[in-house]
Amino acid sequence: MMTGKKIHLYWFSGSGNTLRVARTLTEELRLQGVEVQLRPIENFEPKFFDSNAVLGLAFPTHFFTLPIIVRDFVTKLPNVHGTPAFMLTTAGMVSGGVHGPLKRLLSRKGFHCVGTRQLMMPDSYFAFIHGRIAERMIVRAERNVRKFADRLLSGQTDWRRVPVLSDLIAAVGSWCFARRNLFKTRRYPVVYAKEKKCVKCNICRKFCPVDALTDSGGKPPQPTLQCTLCLRCVAVCPNNAMRLCFMGLPPYRALTSGKLTSVIRQTLRESDVFRETE
Numbered sequence: 001m002m003t004g005k006k007i008h009l010y011w012f013s014g015s016g017n018t019l020r021v022a023r024t025l026t027e028e029l030r031l032q033g034v035e036v037q038l039r040p041i042e043n044f045e046p047k048f049f050d051s052n053a054v055l056g057l058a059f060p061t062h063f064f065t066l067p068i069i070v071r072d073f074v075t076k077l078p079n080v081h082g083t084p085a086f087m088l089t090t091a092g093m094v095s096g097g098v099h100g101p102l103k104r105l106l107s108r109k110g111f112h113c114v115g116t117r118q119l120m121m122p123d124s125y126f127a128f129i130h131g132r133i134a135e136r137m138i139v140r141a142e143r144n145v146r147k148f149a150d151r152l153l154s155g156q157t158d159w160r161r162v163p164v165l166s167d168l169i170a171a172v173g174s175w176c177f178a179r180r181n182l183f184k185t186r187r188y189p190v191v192y193a194k195e196k197k198c199v200k201c202n203i204c205r206k207f208c209p210v211d212a213l214t215d216s217g218g219k220p221p222q223p224t225l226q227c228t229l230c231l232r233c234v235a236v237c238p239n240n241a242m243r244l245c246f247m248g249l250p251p252y253r254a255l256t257s258g259k260l261t262s263v264i265r266q267t268l269r270e271s272d273v274f275r276e277t278e
């Protein structure tokens with residue numbers, strides 16, 4: 001099914017888990033002779049969408065379902081006639097509202113949904129896992145994604161959807177996000193920069209995928225209502241100044257902040273059809 005086709009793998013990642021497995025998948029597919037381009041969802045321009053390429057999607061689970069930025073991206077896709085699509089999602093604990101609703105959205109647009117894989121990775125929200133244990137989980141996920149590449153190329157994957165239940169779970173997740181008061185986190189915004197630690201370098205602003213951080217003239221950046229809670233700003237902050245207002249756990253990132261920013265920059269540069277963030 002994928003033979004002779006090129007793949008455009010559209011990715012989104014907050015703290016780097018998904019970016020790491022998306023890069024591993026790309027590497028594995030290229031090793032097997034497939035032409036793959038990694039494309040960042042955050043810089044997507046609908047006019048550059050190419051329906052002759054297989055659509056790959058890689059993203060984290062947010063509140064049991066798709067992150068808002070991914071849902072918006074899929075909604076903007078044009079209608080196609082049977083373009084194959086596959087999905088790779090990462091999760092810290094449980095999801096349930098990802099596969100079904102996404103399959104429904106894609107099928108309505110005419111995509112042929114050929115395969116999914118969910119990978120368990122350290123949770124970026126409940127950031128209890130760090131260091132060597134986190135790295136071991138990531139390495140296991142990278143191993144599993146290589147197996148997924150093999151199965152995808154040999155046509156052994158499928159994409160099932162549990163109707164109603166998965167839509168219900170997604171609706172609950174979206175409600176939780178909209179309310180922003182899940183787990184008694186009533187304060188808004190839910191990420192904030194610690195005044196004493198912030199050196200006003202603006203790295204968090206540059207890497208926020210939805211331009212949600214304010215430039216408050218010499219003060220630490222503050223999130224606006226656009227914030228989708230992806231935690232990218234928390235992960236890229238070199239001083240651990242940006243934090244999630246929840247349980248005071250240390251920030252989670254799949255790579256050091258310097259490495260994470262350079263990998264994101266490199267991926268943005270490689271996909272030449274997108275606007276540069278800098």
Ligand SMILES: Cc1cc2nc3c(=O)[nH]c(=O)nc-3n(C[C@H](O)[C@H](O)[C@H](O)COP(=O)(O)O)c2cc1C
Binds near residue numbers: 014019064
């Ligand atoms: C706002 C938010 C909500 C999340 N909700 C879920 C969830 O409902 N279920 C789950 O298993 N993991 C959840 N997670 C954890 C992430 O899906 C997981 O850690 C993922 O690998 C992070 O990927 P990233 O580093 O590419 O952003 C959530 C993370 C964030 C930031």
Ligand code: SF4
Binds near residue numbers: 199204
């Ligand atoms: S990246 Fe960190 S230190 Fe730099 S401006 Fe943002 S919060 Fe402050």
Ligand code: SF4
Binds near residue numbers: 207208213224234
């Ligand atoms: S401000 Fe919100 S949307 Fe922007 S990087 Fe931070 S968590 Fe993500």
